[in-house]
Amino acid sequence: xxxxxxxxxxxxxxxxxxxxxxxxxxxxxxxxxxxxxxxxxxxxxxxxxxxxxxxxxxxxxxxxxxxxxxxxxxxxxxxxxxxxxxxxxxxxxxxxxxxxxxxxxxxxxxxxxxxxxxxxxxxxxxxxxxxxxxxxxxxxxxxxxxxxxxxxxxxxxxxxxxxxxxxxxxxxxxxxxxxxxxxxxxxxxxxxxxxxxxxxxxxxxxxxxxxxxxxxxxxxxxxxxxxxxxxxxxxxxxxxxxxxxxxxxxxxxxxxxxxxxxxxxxxxxxxxxxxxxxxxxxxxxxxxxxxxxxxxxxxxxxxxxxxxxxxxxxxxxxxxxxxxxxxxxxxxxxxxxxxxxxxxxxxxxxxxxxxxxxxxxxxxxxxxxxxxxxxxxxxxxxxxxxxxxxxxxxxxxxxxxxxxxxxxxxxxxxxxxxxxxxxxxxxxxxxxxxxxxxxxxxxxxxxxxxxxxxxxxxxxxxxxxxxxxxxxxxxxxxxxxxxxxxxxxxxxxxxxxxxxxxxxxxxxxxxxxxxxxxxxxxxxxxxxxxxxxxxxxxxxxxxxxxxxxxxxxxxxxxxxxxxxxxxxx
Numbered sequence: 001x002x003x004x005x006x007x008x009x010x011x012x013x014x015x016x017x018x019x020x021x022x023x024x025x026x027x028x029x030x031x032x033x034x035x036x037x038x039x040x041x042x043x044x045x046x047x048x049x050x051x052x053x054x055x056x057x058x059x060x061x062x063x064x065x066x067x068x069x070x071x072x073x074x075x076x077x078x079x080x081x082x083x084x085x086x087x088x089x090x091x092x093x094x095x096x097x098x099x100x101x102x103x104x105x106x107x108x109x110x111x112x113x114x115x116x117x118x119x120x121x122x123x124x125x126x127x128x129x130x131x132x133x134x135x136x137x138x139x140x141x142x143x144x145x146x147x148x149x150x151x152x153x154x155x156x157x158x159x160x161x162x163x164x165x166x167x168x169x170x171x172x173x174x175x176x177x178x179x180x181x182x183x184x185x186x187x188x189x190x191x192x193x194x195x196x197x198x199x200x201x202x203x204x205x206x207x208x209x210x211x212x213x214x215x216x217x218x219x220x221x222x223x224x225x226x227x228x229x230x231x232x233x234x235x236x237x238x239x240x241x242x243x244x245x246x247x248x249x250x251x252x253x254x255x256x257x258x259x260x261x262x263x264x265x266x267x268x269x270x271x272x273x274x275x276x277x278x279x280x281x282x283x284x285x286x287x288x289x290x291x292x293x294x295x296x297x298x299x300x301x302x303x304x305x306x307x308x309x310x311x312x313x314x315x316x317x318x319x320x321x322x323x324x325x326x327x328x329x330x331x332x333x334x335x336x337x338x339x340x341x342x343x344x345x346x347x348x349x350x351x352x353x354x355x356x357x358x359x360x361x362x363x364x365x366x367x368x369x370x371x372x373x374x375x376x377x378x379x380x381x382x383x384x385x386x387x388x389x390x391x392x393x394x395x396x397x398x399x400x401x402x403x404x405x406x407x408x409x410x411x412x413x414x415x416x417x418x419x420x421x422x423x424x425x426x427x428x429x430x431x432x433x434x435x436x437x438x439x440x441x442x443x444x445x446x447x448x449x450x451x452x453x454x455x456x457x458x459x460x461x462x463x464x465x466x467x468x469x470x471x472x473x474x475x476x477x478x479x480x481x482x483x484x485x486x487x488x489x490x491x492x493x494x495x496x497x498x499x500x501x502x503x504x505x506x507x508x509x510x511x512x513x514x515x516x517x518x519x520x521x522x523x524x525x526x527x528x529x530x531x532x533x534x535x536x537x538x539x540x541x542x543x544x545x546x547x548x549x550x551x552x553x554x555x556x557x558x559x560x561x562x563x564x565x566x567x568x569x
Contacts, residue, residue: 012563017324019316019412020062024131025054028312029564030350031127037520038361039120046110046121053105053125057132060101064094065133068266069415074216076258076270087255089216089268099136102129103173108144112151112167119148119367123360126302130309134419135266137309138426139175139214141302145295146176146221150240153291154282158240162219174218178295179209179241179272187432189223189292190233194274196224196281203239203281204252205274213426215255215270218243222279223292229285237288239279253277263418297377300384300427301363304356307387307423310416311349314394317413318342318401319562336555341401342562343554345394347536350529352387354513355506359383374445375454378437379509385433386506388423395420434498437505441484442491448484451505452477458512462519469534470515472541476508507540528560528567 010029016022025031035043043050072092080086091099103109107125110117122144129137147166150159165174180189194207205224212220220241229235245251254273261269283291319342322333332338359380366372395417399406406413424430440447455477462470483501487494494501514533521529535554538545560567 009566009568010564012559012565014563015316015320015323017320019313019320020058022058022316023051023054024057024128025050027316028054030353031124031312033521034353034357034517035124037517038357039118042118042121046117049106050124050128054128056101056105057128061098061129061136062132064098065135065266065415066412068092068095068135070409073265074258074268076255076268078256085254087253089255089258089270091216091268095135095266098133099139099175100171100173102136102140103143103175104169104171106169107140108147108173109167109169111144112147112163118364119144120357120360120364123301123305123357123363127305127309127356130306131313133266134306134310134422135264137302137306138264138267139177139217141299141306142178142214142217142295143173143176144302145178145298146219148298149221149238149282149291149295152294153287154240158280158282162240162242166219175214177212177214177217177220178292178299179212179220179222180292180296181209181211183208183210187428189289190236192223192225192236194222194224196226196237196239196279197276198226199278203237203279204276205239205241205279206276207274209272209274211259211269212272213267213269215258215268215272216243221282221292221295222274223288224279226285233289235285236292237281237285238283238291239288240282241274241277241279245278251277262421263415264422265418296427297380298363300380301356301359303423303427304359304380304383304387307391307420308349308353308356310391310420310423311345311352311387311394313412313416314391314398314420315342315345315349317406317411317416318345318398321402321406338401339555339558341397343535343558344539345397346562347532347539348390348394350517350532351510351514351536352383352390354517355379355383355510356387358509358513374440374447375450378440378447378450381433381436381440382502382506382509384427385430385502386510389430391420391423392417430499430502434502435495437502438487438494438498441501441505442487442494448488451509452481452484455480455508455512458516458519462515463522466515466519466522466530466533469530470537472537473508473511473515476504476511476537476541480505480508511537511540522569525569526566527569528557528565531557531561531567 074089074091077086077088077090111119111122126137143166150163197204222239222241223236224239225235226237243251252275255270256273257271259269322338325332362376366376398413399417402413405411514536518529518533531554554561557567
């Protein structure tokens, strides 16, 4: 192999005793290598910006979330001194300052305008945010979704009036919300009962949004049904509701109470009552639900990268602790069971990150070519499901490994675990993703063929050394193909098997993407990713490991794998 193709060897990272102060971008070799492969131009253009952003996340933002979560969550000022209704959310100044700073640094604005960066940059910055604070990343997610849909489908006058306020980078950007959930409907957005009544060329909305995150935001999308429209999803419109009217007076909406939540305590989630609130139509009946679904599609990718960030932080908390904690006369990172936990965390983290960024990169591809949209919807459903499931598992493992300290609120792992749980719920739980997958793989767009083609393209390019390790992946691919063929013949069985299909396809694609990365690294003389891919396939496709004399090759190079060091062939 020529020296020209060899990657410069990297020594494994030596982890400090705690994660505080680790630059969220510079210390994440897996993320940087992934971006170098998938988006080298973006990395070249914005690498210094991401490094600076990572330092801010690990410093000022991290300090803020500890304070806001434990001591200063938002509160509701329901009435004024004379009993007048206010319904105003009060955030602590540290949270507000960090929220504004994220927008000032371009987490939304950089992806819009004449010289727009790819949305992949926003997704990457969202990932970095969630390594510290999901409560900041959530409103950023919804603001990005608003900006995306406004730019894509809103009437020109509505877009001109509001889009610049969402994407400005001077520290004064509006923050957004997406209000679709109602008490009786939950994920069934088509069951919306909020009513829209025409008021000249504008609208008045009346109804109750039961779970409205980022309460107190400046601007929100809301689903509503115009009077007389069909009582189904086709009868919904999508409307833009500002908190403040053009003359400076508050809009007719009332935040009646804040939700008492398990996690994301820095973020206000509320019941918002629309009392004839003034609104402008973004998309009318027959297109309104589609517009809201486009916003949720954008948010689901942010949800997926956030879940990967949780896994990254969980791994960091675990490995930093294990690298320094002494027990029974030795550092616990040397014990085989602890090493197994850390190696499994690494394998799952890298598999899920590859899957989430497959969706993120495809998003930009679909903007350039509508033909990629079916693959975007398919891979987004897979990524949203799998990353959320394993985000919770990773947070659980971190608590377990750190032990009693990890269970206390003095340690980041307790907050990490509480916050991770919401990622399985936000933007549609697992059953919703399974139904979305069914629509894609059994419908006319043939998402089943796109899935198999993507996996087959990876398998076909693997060098012989990797192809041997990928035998369990080939078997998993064939099981997916058989399941898809069966459901094509018997679509009525789809709802019964949808969750199992979602899991099988997600695992298969995640493994394939790991092998795709491994092939690139192998060509540069580094076998590390190949070992990670082999461990992942063994975890998911090989069944329960035998108890015998066989040695685990990943234990022999444990320091290089968990420390992201190069491993020569």
